[in-house]
Amino acid sequence: MTNLIQRTLAALILIPVILALVHWGGVVGLFLPAIVIGLLAQGEFYRMFPDTWKRFSSRVALLAGALVIAGLGQMARGRLSPDTLLSLFFMLLILLLALSVLSGDEQDRTGGFPLLLTGVVYIPTGVGMVLLLRGLPGGEGFVIYLLGLTWIVDILGYVAGKSFGRQKLSPALSPKKTWEGALAGVAGGLFWGLSVHRYFLPAISMQETVFISLFISVWGQVGDLCESAFKRAAGIKDSGSMIPGHGGVLDRIDSLLFNSVALYAILALFEGYSSRVWL
Structure with a gap:
């Protein structure tokens, strides 16, 4: 009960x-919060993996992640072309690879690069995509639709799983x-999509909204499972304790990163949308 109260108050x-x-x-208002969250x-x-966290290259990877989010934010504002962003992104990855390998030791010649790379691609890309979505025509509706769907799938999955869940989705x-919680989440995501379609997705057909809502409702739960796999490998329950009742920041946005x-x-x-480029 205490956990549920904390989750509710935080929300x-x-x-x-x-x-x-x-x-x-808009994109400008979300820019700094996105970098901080990332x-x-x-x-x-x-920090789930102390051997990786203690390396200096992990700090460089954090800087690279912040630059990726900043680059996507500038692209969303039409101030950075996709070619420039890709060049920056690949240069950062090569730099991180060189730094990691050259600082590696006898036990790990890669210098933890696989995990560092995962962190740079997995989290900043998902956070930055929210900025790109906000920068699209009708972007406010896309982002609110996305956030609402992600939250509803998470809430219904949690409540249904706690209340009458019996069949384990992935015990390992x-x-x-x-499975009961997962299906309840998908049903909730579909209901959300159908309910807000005319307000937040007016340029998208109803049939396409059904497909998008079903797909994202499932896909976000895959993201949740992926983070659970990382936590299981690290032997921890939550990624952090910053948000009372929810755990860490990563625990809150794991589904959103995929969605x-x-x-x-x-x-x-499929819909012909693209980021603005005013160069």
């Missing part, structure tokens, strides 16, 4: 702040997650 405080930033702040989550990810990765990339990819590939 009541954070959700209005986030929605206010999305509505009134750094906190990426730092939590590296996350013993508490159940933001999926939604932007769908819009770009």
Whole structure:
């Protein structure tokens, strides 16, 4: 009960702040919060693995992650071309590879590069994609739709799993997650999509909204399971303790990291959306 109260209070405080930033702040208002959230989550990810966290290269990886988010934010504002961003991104990865390998030791000649690379790609990309979505025509609606769907899937999955969940979804990765909770989350995501379609996705057909909502409702739970796999490998329950009742920042955005990339990819590939470039 205490945990549920803490989760509820944290949500009541954070959700209005986030929605206010999305509505009134736009890409500019979300820019610094996105970098801070990305750094906190990426730092939590590296701290799961002390051998990686103690390396100087992990700090360089944090800087690289912040630059990736900043680059995506500038691209969302039309101030950075995709070619420039890709060049920066690959240069950062090569620099991180060189630094990691050259500082490696007898036990690990890679210098922890696989985990460092995972942290740079996995977290900053997902956070930065929210900025790209906000920068699209109708971007406010896309982001609110995405956040609402992610939250509803998470809440219904948690409540249904606690209340009547019996069949374990993936005991090896996350013993508490159940098929009943997962299906309830998908149903909630679909209901959300159908309910807000005319308000937040007016340019998307109803049939496409059904597909997008179903796909993202499932895909976000894959992201949740992936983070659970990392925590299981590290032997910890939560990525951190910054948010009462929820754990760490990464625990809160694990599904969103997958969902933001999926939604932007769908819009770009099938709906013809693209970031503005005013160069």
